[in-house]
Amino acid sequence: MHAYDTAGDDTNPTRRVIVPAGRGSAVDVRRGQTLRVVNTSGTQVVDLWAHTRDEPGEYLGLSQCREVLQRIHFRPGDTLSTNRYRACLTVVDDTSGIDHDTLIAPCRTEMYLNVGLPGTHRSCTANHAQALPRWPSADPPQPWNLFMTAEVVPGGRIVYGRPPFRPGMYVELRAEMDLVLVVSSCPDDHYPTNGGDGSPRDFEILVDP
Template identity: 35%
Template sequence: MKVPTSDVPTTVEIPAQSGAIVTLATGHRLTIIDVEGSQVADLFAVSANDADEWLSVPVTRASSWRLFPAVGQSFLSTAYRPLLSFERDDSPGVHDMLEAPCSPEMYRAMAFPGYHPSCSENFRTAAARVDWHPQCVPDPVNFFQRTPVEADGSFTALPALTSPGDSVTLRAETAVHVIVTACSMDLEPINGDRCTPLRLEIGP
């Protein structure tokens, strides 16, 4: 996938329980839109120039001294370099950097019978399009996910507070591949009463 040079905005639709990959040139912006409301967006990113340098949630937490992302901060790579900056938040402002992506192993542990779509599988399908094959699926930034932490250190995944059309906007600090998955979890109510689509808008 080539790094875009066009200044013409691009729109990508992500159906419920699926994912997509886009490539951003330095300085370009990605807006993630919750089309119907209450839908979590798992975000992963990797340098377009080095497949061993991806967005690290632990590095980002440690460097920002924050459990949850906020406007103005950067999302850092495994090499402590900024890949994306959090430029704008047109949502209730509740996001997560604690939860792992849902996976086949998670659904088996929850005793779900048979196959269930997952963010981990959707991540691997999208990452393969740019020949990115990490041994383990990285932890994502979970935009719109509500996981409040209690005084005793426990936390609970609650339904997302977003309304239809709410969004966040990120700016690429370097050429970067970004994967966004519309979270597939429907055994817990983090996506409201059902999983729904997302929309990506990419432009200068």
């Protein structure tokens, strides 16, 4: 199943992209546009990447953002940087109350094999490759894991948790340059990061003109 993309009209110019459970999509956004990543079910983790329109090798750089902001979680008002230290996204609003993870790698075939699951398991890495086939490597960058809780506790240990059940919670972003956003409805059912029974759910993206 592919993402369902509807263009806006004169009465409602907002573009709506529905990303099916366990799948991914690429969404073009122009500088100045705002977009909302809406957690329709209230339980779904969304891996998010942002690549510059003309050069996929420049992208939202999580390590650069952590360095510049001097913390591991991003908040409304923060401007996020590319791996080349250029402003690419600003966090406008966030209704989730979650410290969205910036540390954990995207799930991939080898991860599932490592924990005893079949290599045919869908993954965020495969979703990125399918959504952005011009990416030059089999390994995508570190994603921003929206709605994913991976708390760092004293001693440096990471504790995973499920998202709170808040259907319709969203993160709103403004593009500071022309971008291709790649998003994945994370299919991970091994770690306790997706809510409910751990299975993936649809989510949607709303792009304002």
